[in-house]
Amino acid sequence: MGVTALGYLGLRGPDLAEWRSFAGDVLGMQPAPESDEETLFLRMDERAYRVAVERGEGGLAYLGFELSNLTELDRLAVSLETAGLAVKEDAELAARRRVHTLVRCEDPAGNDLELFVGQLTVTDPFVSPRGAEFKTGPLGLGHVVLPVPDAADAWHFYVELLGFRLSDTVSMGRREPMFLHCNPRHHTVAFVAVPDPPQLDHFMVEASSLETVGMALDVANERGDEVLRGLGMHPNDQMVSFYVKTPSGFAVEYGCNGRIVDDNSWTVGHYEQASSWGHKPPG
Numbered sequence: 546m547g548v549t550a551l552g553y554l555g556l557r558g559p560d561l562a563e564w565r566s567f568a569g570d571v572l573g574m575q576p577a578p579e580s581d582e583e584t585l586f587l588r589m590d591e592r593a594y595r596v597a598v599e600r601g602e603g604g605l606a607y608l609g610f611e612l613s614n615l616t617e618l619d620r621l622a623v624s625l626e627t628a629g630l631a632v633k634e635d636a637e638l639a640a641r642r643r644v645h646t647l648v649r650c651e652d653p654a655g656n657d658l659e660l661f662v663g664q665l666t667v668t669d670p671f672v673s674p675r676g677a678e679f680k681t682g683p684l685g686l687g688h689v690v691l692p693v694p695d696a697a698d699a700w701h702f703y704v705e706l707l708g709f710r711l712s713d714t715v716s717m718g719r720r721e722p723m724f725l726h727c728n729p730r731h732h733t734v735a736f737v738a739v740p741d742p743p744q745l746d747h748f749m750v751e752a753s754s755l756e757t758v759g760m761a762l763d764v765a766n767e768r769g770d771e772v773l774r775g776l777g778m779h780p781n782d783q784m785v786s787f788y789v790k791t792p793s794g795f796a797v798e799y800g801c802n803g804r805i806v807d808d809n810s811w812t813v814g815h816y817e818q819a820s821s822w823g824h825k826p827p828g
């Protein structure tokens with residue numbers, strides 16, 4: 546079975562106060578009470594947090610990939626070790642991340658991955674500062690798009706070791722991003738080979754309604770946040786979304802109506818453009 550969801554996401558940003566207001570006002574995420582001057586924990590649902598922002602230079606800190614049980618986690622850790630990768634169970638880090646069991650490793654691009662079982666669900670209800678609801682649950686928190694130095698290495702790691710399946714590809718000149726799913730969300734990880742890649746192109750969270758997305762876009766514009774791509778739709782995951790720059794410098798895609806994948810009937814697709822309409826840069 547392998548990985549079943551992106552359970553949590555760790556980011557770094559230089560100004561946590563700015564992140565707190567951006568996440569609350571624009572994204573509708575709720576700061577968790579455990580947040581302090583070094584880490585901002587953001588809630589999207591019944592889990593203790595889904596996004597953690599650590600104080601530091603803007604970038605990706607870690608990806609928390611969920612597995613359904615301890616047997617699967619053990620099996621995956623053995624597979625990774627057999628493939629020659631370093632893995633390490635870390636009880637102290639598991640406590641910090643508020644999960645039951647956690648195994649650390651790195652992907653071929655050098656990103657810190659945390660394979661875990663049992664993220665804490667809290668009793669206090671999630672209350673969005675502006676009434677947003679998110680599609681999470683078995684779909685995980687959203688997706689990440691990772692620029693990587695070598696597509697074959699990324700394919701081997703994410704598909705052959707972690708168990709992701711190909712949803713489709715998009716031809717964009719010499720670049721051909723590959724979109725991978727590990728649950729019914731159309732993609733949880735996409736990667737694209739680029740020379741000298743940054744750590745993260747963007748992450749995506751999915752709101753439960755178009756109204757929530759439209760309101761987020763209004764708020765971003767009113768606040769003067771940098772909207773990198775206006776409202777539009779992707780032909781492959783059919784997400785209606787916009788992209789706005791986060792206080793970490795990379796983008797967040799904020800969307801709704803994403804396509805659901807059924808592994809029993811899915812046929813891999815291939816597309817010639819990233820957007821079927823919209824997603825225009827400003828101006």
Ligand code: FE2
Pocket residue numbers: 688690747748749798
């Ligand atoms: Fe995306």
